[in-house]
Amino acid sequence: MVQEYSGWFLAWLALQSTGVIYGDIGTSPLYVYSSTFSSNPSYDDLVGALSIIIWTLTLIVTVKYVCIVLRADDDGEGGTFAVYSLLSRYARIGGQDPNTARAIKLERYLSTDMKPTNKGVRNFLEGSRASKAILKIVGVVGVALIMADGVLTPAQSVLGSIQGLKVVAPNISTGTIIGVTCAILILLFLIQPFGTSKLGTTYAPVVIIWLMFNLCFGIYNLVKFDHTVLKAFSPYFAGYYFVRNGTDGWRSLGGILLAFTGVEALFADLGAFSRRAIQLSWICFAYPCLLFAYIGQAAYISKDVTQTAYSNPFFNTVPPGMLYPSLVIAILATVVASQAMITSSFQLLSQVMRLSYFPHIKMIHTSKYFHGQIYIPMANWLLMIGTVIVTAVYNNTTSLGNAYGVCVVMVTFITTCMISLVALIIWRLHFTIVLAFFIVFGTLDGLYLSSVLTKVPQGAWFTLLLAFILSTIFILWRYGKEQQWKAENTDRFQPGQLMKKNENGQFRLTDAFGGAIVTNISGIGIFFDKAGDLVPLVYANFVRKFEASPAVSIFFHMRHLPTPSIPEAQRYIISRTSIPSCYRVIVRSGYMDDIITADLARMLVDQITLYITSNQGRVSLANPVNIENSAPDPDMDARIGAELLALQNAQSQQTVYIVGKEQMRIAPGTNIVRKILLGVFLWIRENARSKIVGLNIPMEQLVEVGFVKEI
Template sequence: MSESQQTSADEIQAEHGHRKASLATMCVGAVGVVFGDIGTSPIYAFRETFAGHHPIEPDPMHIMGVLSLVFWSMMLVVTFKYVFTIMKADNKGEGGSLALLALISRKTQGEKWTAPIIMLGVFATALFYGDSMITPAMSVLSATEGLNYVHPGFKSWVLPIALAILVGLFAIQARGTAKVGALFGPIMVLYFLTLSVLGMMYLVKMPEIVLHTLNPWNAINFFYIDGFRAFVSLGAVVLAVTGAEALYADMGHFGRRPIKFSWLWFVLPALMLNYMGQGAMILSMSPAEAQAAIKDPFFLMLPDALRLPIVFLVILATIIASQAVISGAFSLTQQAIQLGFMPRLRILHTSESEAGQIYIPAINWGLMIMVLVLVLFFRSSSNLAAAYGIAVTGAMFIDTCLISVVLLTLWKWPKWKALPILAVFFIVDIAYLGANLLKVPQGGYFPLIIGLVIFTLLTTWSRGRALMRERMAESTMPMEIFIKSASGSAQRVPGTAIFMASTSAGVPSALLHNIKHNRVLHERVIILTVDIAEMPYVEESKRVTCKPLSEGFYRVILRYGFLEETDVPAALAKVDLCGPPFDMMQTSFFLSRQTLIASKVPGMAIWREKVFAWMLRNAANAMEFFKLPSNRVVELGSQVEI
């Protein structure tokens, strides 16, 4: 991306609610929101590599090999792949799998391979929901387990305390995070500084570990000596880079530069200092002491006098990491609804000034139930570690597939330049994904089952909507013929009638039923279609298109980005292209409500048709979704076979 393109993206961000601020302020904000997940990894990643489901000996060769693997994983996956490559592929300043998918879909319409790429992007979205269930459970539970090292009496209280924290976290979502969010940055800055100091306390006694960590030969030697065991260990090493995809997904909130600066100059050094400090502490012990200490090296690093306040700080950090994932699930759900992969859900805006501050009750309580089930079922962070990683590595692999399309098709990089870079990314991703697939019997099945269920729901909704539109289009008539027929046979009454239409062609079913049963037409009839563009925001100058038809009929199209709130009355208040200004007290909105009948007509399997019908019945009311005044809405129902 050129400097001018980046500047343009930054201007778009500022224009659509992202406050312009100094680099330092944006960096602190990024540290508080973006790096929570990856920042809490030192609590359990190093431990799980040595003392997890596939333990290895905590001797010098293995410790040096693992530290080198952690460092080069961060460099290849986080730094080179996400920060330097994928973050350049923004959709009008926004990042994330769905934003990237929308960008690719918009630029490659009609290509034969577009459909499989869309399916990959949708599956990445489905995997994110599995990750957003495991991350709060894993992070909060691992942090509260640190209370065992404050006092042995906490042992029986770890699970209840973790459950109470998680219930409280989900319970406050409806209040919004604007006020609490102001504290996220400073708390996480203090947390990362604490990680650095803890690591340096042990590194000063063994500074040579830094060189061993930076030397890739130690990672290669680990594979050379242990082979398959080293490959299996990748399933735990990858826990050190969980949360890397958040850098890309949250790019729209802070911009590329603050995230890049924070990662390279603050977060990455803090994380590596702590990992190396854990390694130095274990190497300074006798073999017997090392075997005992490797079961929880992070909390054993803490000085006795500061153990309680640091454990409290760690718990706060994991709550913040969980909050970021929950907010991400809300944002992703909004995008999926707007792009047509999910039914309408009730979305509440918790801030008058920040457009991104939203709360979706159905997602919030669904996530809470699944998180609590996870904690009660697995009961310890070590058991949960087996389930953690598959969703992340799967999403990372899909991101590489998507960026391949961007490099070769959209940016048109020469193959000699793109293929070596992509080869490195694919080798690393496939290695990590393969190692995590070995954890399926121990708990890795959970995110895969969740991902498959959600993928089925997303694709069923998308396919069902397409089929429903096809069936409804079969029975519609051209607008010109309808106007000539209806104008002469119906009584005209004062006021404006707005008929919501899912497509910009044909006659809406609500209009057909109204003329059939009521035999009246308003003086002004608006056929209104809300079109969601495959970009995050639409310029105000391109928001409204109005086409006069005849006999007082107009066709209006309102365009929104997939991150914008669809407030129809607010948009209509600015329209002066379709006759006199709209007066809501003189305007009636007519909505169609379809009841689906499953049939054997080719399209979808009967069970999927029934699932789609269930989703349609439970979708949020269009009146609430489009912010229509409740006392000005008329719903007309019809039955549709698919």
């Protein structure tokens, strides 16, 4: 559900996005020139590098991401996996969880509404198993790369800021720097439970002041030292840089790309903010501030008589008297720079959980105003441990820098490929327009990617290895879930296929399930149903095992919606089933609604009572579609009275909550590769969070019914 904001809410959200998203990309002026040049650059090289920076920020960040990529959201969510999810709603490229398939809105276009080339691309994707697998893997790898970068970015940014203390304290030891960095990192992760909204609002003044410093310093240096660097706005100087430097110029792209590290978080964090908020904050504020920062630094370096300004481009170019204020705000800005990747990790993990690529772990919505802002405790602590370990092992920004940037460029290239498919299949743009987009941005991404891959032996292998491990876990879990769905599908049937009434008026199991008479157990049985239609697996196994059914059975299903709360009048969907005294209750809930409480049984009975006595309940009891046009039923009140009495009697006897405990085992005869894959999946599944952990109901009334399925 996409949220739209305007007025003060939009301004507030834009403020938050500034505090969260631009801490990473906004602190790049600290080290871009020093990472690009190993010695004082000539004027031509300086202008050439500046031209590349200007056009990279303009084309990759502003045009590609802010103006184009942000429009490829999946119900307000961003990131490569959101793009894959969006594609799967317009083309049959991925299987769906049968428990949630009916809640997903499919929007496939008719063939007659598509151009032949666009339709051909869609048909190829749908007809090729290899293309489906590649798309799935690419989407997952994009998520894994960003999350791997999420481990590295906090370490890089905070360690870089603390190392900056050597400017005023040259004798500070490496051990002290590492210790202070780890302490700050731990504090950074400890405050994550406050939520994106509070953190973004708190961090925003720091980032705003930092960017304003860069803007003002840039203008000052431009006016005072060398305004001729403004000719870098001509792309000619970017091209001439490569002509003049050849291979060395290409290799230097590994440093220049640091100017846009964090752009992948800009898209991944879309769910926490909104497209308009991000566009507003970037185009109106962050973009011009960064342009002037790099232009001003170049103006100073071009006239620097010491020929050392490039080695510490920000602090060496600050105006007189501003060193210490700049140092303080720089440290604060780099500390909060980590928030972009931390928030994006939460957003992306929620997406892979929703689409069954990862076990469901606890997720907390942190704002009742902005629906996409979440906090995931387990992910937070794992990220904290990872960043502290990385900081201690790498212990300096130079070695970390070798591992930095590879993930960013790989994600931007993956995004270019997937957005091209979105443009063809969903936006239905002409093939030539899409081809032009792919050539321009694919070439830019390819240049940076080929350059940065030379860093793999020097440290980038770490992030690639971490991304590979995460991708393997995601794909393995999805594979196991698909096998589980196939196994469960054999037990998915209508109530009439489970039991029927015999000639004596008794209900018995159908012949397919043994044909035994089903006896009544006193009380109410509330069966938790994860699908919301057909017969719950737990009820089918309960009846088959015990050949009995509660006097009143309730199939209870929670349908979570991405909104804070659902009004009481719209919350409940109740219906009768063909099983006697059996009701299906679907509860539509928002993330702020507290539904599963100790009063759950009373609430369900109250709602069923209202349903029985309502016109809707009368229609269901009378069978005809329109009770007003059917013959009067003089026994209707008596039948309703009997039904209410049976419900009250059952409630007065006992209430039992019944959940399924599904055990899975590998079917005999499974080949060794499949057996290993499924074995790992089952191990993860057995050690994942139990479903009863989050149930706030009386434990003495809870019963688990175990059953075994072969996969």
